[in-house]
Amino acid sequence: MSKYALLFIPTLFGMSALAQDKKTDPAKEAAKTEIWEPVPKIVTPGHLPQDAPSDAIVLFNGRNLDAWHSVNDPTKPAAWTIDDGFFTVKKGTGNIETNKKFTDYQLHMEWRIPANITGTSQARGNSGVFLASTGPGDNGYEIQIMDSYQNKTYVNGQTGSVYKQGIPLANANKKPGEWQYYDIIWNAPRFNEDGTVLKPATVTVILNGVLLQNNFVVKGETRWIGAPEYKKHGAASIKLQDHGDPSPAISFRNIWIREL
Template sequence: MNKTVFLMTAAILVAGSVNVMAQKPEDTEVYSPVPTVVTPGATTLEAPSDAIILFNGQNLSHWESVNNPGQPANWEVANGILTVNKKAGNIQTKEKFEDYQMHIEWRIPADIEGEGQARGNSGLFLASIGSGDAGYELQILDSYKNKTYTNGQAGSIYKQSVPLANPARMPGEWQSYDVIWTAPRFNEDSTLKSPARVTVFFNGVLVQNNYELKGPTLYIGQPSYQGAAHGPSPIKLQAHGDNSKPISFRNIWVRKL
């Protein structure tokens, strides 16, 4: 074995060992540095003419159940607002997407209780690649004066990338994400050709700047693309299993790129 091959083999073994050793959620929680608090401007972005309106305030015709694909998405729609139904589980778009621009608005209940991750927890999965919480998650959470691990606060790529700033509004106020998503590409043998990338504006403030994802989201352990080969995928919204009051959404649209 020559020196180059030896070093590459050693690196792979070390990486594998790290992943095996990370067996607790706490192993991948980051608490510092803490993103700077920023006061966002007050704006709402209307859908452009070529957008696909994923939620028009009236129905969930573009969505389906994740637990029962092909079946209706049984979340509550009232007064132009979509509210999570935790008993019904996650929902995802019927249509599959690759690269896109997306806008979504969300609101934590004004009377939210709890702390940390149990405070208005949800997630926008930029690509859903399986049942449950499988995919690439942009975290949704009350991050207004709510301390938690920084790679798990609002605006983070969950357990991967800490947001560049914290422009969270108070519970009860509408917040927005504007996302530019570049899906990962895979070779015919399922090996990674190019990783996923994402740019995110949170309430108009840049919090993810063309970040290169390390793989699909994992709650425990280090993410990787091994075994994750996929093509165009649905967009998923999470019904998180905590006991806090459910959050709401409105004005959801996407533009294929």
């Protein structure tokens, strides 16, 4: 056998080994990275993006406030005014909140500042949605609602802010008199047994299709004066605020929620 043949034999073995390695490399086999279970549940979407999907809980159906009660007296129903497919804050009756308590969820709600709004800064259609109501008054985590269309105020208090915490990424407000759309993803805080925070809350807020809060890490419950702080709680109601402004009151419609 020639010296050239002897040199060729180990080369053949090397090439064969390389070919075999390529055949057995899991990274080269598509099936190795395919996951078949668990199969995601089927959710039938609404006809329009704002329509409730099949697994949603409808919190306002356009006819009654049966899903809500007064915060001042939980034994009493919500006393706000119902009109043609929407309801309006009835000043002086206090905040209202859902009968059902929630943890993590996707929330859709629509609201309208009246066309004849008056006042300036915070005294202009002011309300808010508290993503977890932890007590009477304004305890909880507030996403601000007010007229921020050509109405100057402190930026961590304008529409779409995590009130006194997170400044919105944009001002996407429509003119007073037009319906506006919130889509909110809320991941509630988790607590240790001793009440310390295991995992802070996060929130994503979209107004009229525009991202205002991008997985914002919430610093604690809303405080008008002073720094936010957490206190231990579990599942909680969603609360809407009667701010008590002298200007015309804000209205709401088409509220639904998906538990996550």
